[in-house]
Amino acid sequence: xxxxxxxxxxxxxxxSLMILAHVFLFAxxxxxxxxxxxDPAVTNPEAPTRITTLIVVIAVFASFIIDIIFFSDLFxxxxxxxxxxxxxxxxxxxxxxxxxxxxxxxxxxxMLKFSEVIADVNEASTSNGAEFEFSQESMRRPSLKATLLTxxxxxxxxxxxxxxLFFVALVFFFLAIDPKNPLNGLRNAATLTVLTIVLFVVxxxxxxxxxxxxxxxxxxxxxxxxxxxxxxxQYVVANKEARMETRYKVSYDNMKRMKTKNFYLIKGKxxxxxxxxxxxxxxxxxxxxxxxxxxxxxxxxxxxxxxxxKNKD
Numbered sequence: 001x002x003x004x005x006x007x008x009x010x011x012x013x014x015x016s017l018m019i020l021a022h023v024f025l026f027a028x029x030x031x032x033x034x035x036x037x038x039d040p041a042v043t044n045p046e047a048p049t050r051i052t053t054l055i056v057v058i059a060v061f062a063s064f065i066i067d068i069i070f071f072s073d074l075f076x077x078x079x080x081x082x083x084x085x086x087x088x089x090x091x092x093x094x095x096x097x098x099x100x101x102x103x104x105x106x107x108x109x110x111m112l113k114f115s116e117v118i119a120d121v122n123e124a125s126t127s128n129g130a131e132f133e134f135s136q137e138s139m140r141r142p143s144l145k146a147t148l149l150t151x152x153x154x155x156x157x158x159x160x161x162x163x164x165l166f167f168v169a170l171v172f173f174f175l176a177i178d179p180k181n182p183l184n185g186l187r188n189a190a191t192l193t194v195l196t197i198v199l200f201v202v203x204x205x206x207x208x209x210x211x212x213x214x215x216x217x218x219x220x221x222x223x224x225x226x227x228x229x230x231x232x233x234q235y236v237v238a239n240k241e242a243r244m245e246t247r248y249k250v251s252y253d254n255m256k257r258m259k260t261k262n263f264y265l266i267k268g269k270x271x272x273x274x275x276x277x278x279x280x281x282x283x284x285x286x287x288x289x290x291x292x293x294x295x296x297x298x299x300x301x302x303x304x305x306x307x308x309x310k311n312k313d
Contacts, residue, residue: 002081002112011073018070025059032056064173076116083118083271091270092119093247100242107244118273119246130226134284136234139223141215146263146278147208153258153265154276167193225277225284232266232292234277248275252292252299264289266296 005011032052039050092111096104104121111117139146170192174185222237231251238244250268258265267276281289 002077002084005077011077014070014073018066021063021066025063028052028055028059080116083273086271088271090118090120091249091268091273091275092117093249094119094121094244095123095247096244097242100240100244103240103242104244118271130228132227132288134225136223136225136280136283138280138283139278140219149260149263149265150276150278153267154274163193163197166196225279227288227291232277248277250275250277252295253303255296255299257296266292
């Protein structure tokens with residue numbers, strides 16, 4: 001469960017910073033207006049700008065950045081609260097033995113906090129009833145290509161949509177400030193959007209470097225694939241004394257897939273949560289991929305037939 005908004009230290013800090021930023025903006029704007037009334041704009045266009053005006057510009061920029069952080073954090077909180085209150089079984093599961101139950105609960109909380117992943121925590125079952133099971137040794141320390149491919153397939157399109165909306169919001173912002181110069185507004189919006197994308201890429205690169213360092217020190221004990229009649233499951237066994245296994249599930253009836261020369265990627269969404277399974281083709285028989293593909297196409301046809309029946313009714 002997600003903590004109440006006002007009981008989270010991070011939410012309170014972000015909200016307080018947002019209030020302080022707007023108080024700073026209002027105070028600096030008021031001081032600049034007082035300075036302007038005492039000494040109107042200078043006639044010499046090459047004369048330096050008043051220091052109070054520069055402070056207002058800094059305050060506007062700071063408030064804009066803090067507002068983005070605040071509303072992103074607020075929408076994230078609302079989204080997580082709705083998802084955790086929906087009582088829908090997740091497509092991510094953590095199973096553990098009795099002595100590993102506490103570690104599993106901690107891992108679930110960590111996944112929710114840092115990755116917005118909701119995981120069901122259950123006791124380990126003795127029999128899982130899988131039709132096939134294969135080890136994915138390469139995924140214990142995935143290559144850079146596999147990591148980038150998985151990230152792109154998981155969040156590529158939503159990320160493009162977010163940057164596009166960010167660009168549109170900036171355009172409206174700059175047009176509201178200076179409606180007489182729309183080209184300048186477009187230029188400024190494009191510049192800030194590109195800088196934001198560059199900053200995002202740098203942050204992702206740093207995170208990937210940190211992740212690869214951590215994997216070198218403590219890679220998972222085992223990663224593998226299980227094929228069931230209704231879904232495909234990727235399991236990750238944590239490198240801990242007590243066995244703790246995280247399972248990512250993609251059912252055929254809500255599955256999407258992407259094929260490359262070396263990889264077969266599948267993803268499915270449950271409760272607005274996307275699970276992606278990356279399969280290195282050389283590690284499993286081609287017949288198994290054909291089986292997954294066949295079941296996916298069969299489920300797709302069944303959904304199409306159901307839709308046609310509903311439309312007729």
